Amino acid sequence: MSNIHVTTTVNGDVMEFLCEPDESLMDALRDRLSLTGVKEGCGSGDCGACSVTVDGRLVCSCLVLAAEAEGCKITTVEGLAKGDKLHPLQQKFLEHAALQCGICTPGFLVASKALLDRNPNPTEHEIRYWLAGNLCRCTGYDKIVRAVVDAAAELRRTA
Secondary structure, three states, rough: OEEEEEEEEEEOOOEEEEEEOOHHHHHHHHHHHHOOOOOOOOOOOOOOEEEEOOEEEEHHHHHOEEEHOOOOOEEEEHHHOOOEEOOHHHHHHHHOOOOOOOOOHHHHHHHHHHHHHOOOOOOOHHHHHHHHHHHOOOOOOOOHHHHHHHHHHHHHOOO
């Protein structure tokens, strides 16, 4: 099998890489582009640790072929902060202690941002439903939900 040349935009920057035809987007992001915020939790799309957005759509990058990223716009957790300034979601996760071991945190942050991009004023029920594809073994979810509620309020205030 020959490698596939992929040109894509990741976190606002045009990037190119070579990948195997059967290589996952998760592996390409981590191994080819050194974006290690994308975590492998399960490798089967069940945990959400590898969540990224592709053309604005939330996906588990372990289920997407890297070759399918050709021409797409991808956002990973590394794309949330602006230099040293954390995104309000990241800041609220810290303030609410909504993280522990950190494996699931990047996926929760990307998924939460995708939700707030669609719905800037979600209810707690909507947040829990949206984040149901992201699993955490440490936090119990309540702190994560409170952090998203608080970040949503801050984003609405500064909009």
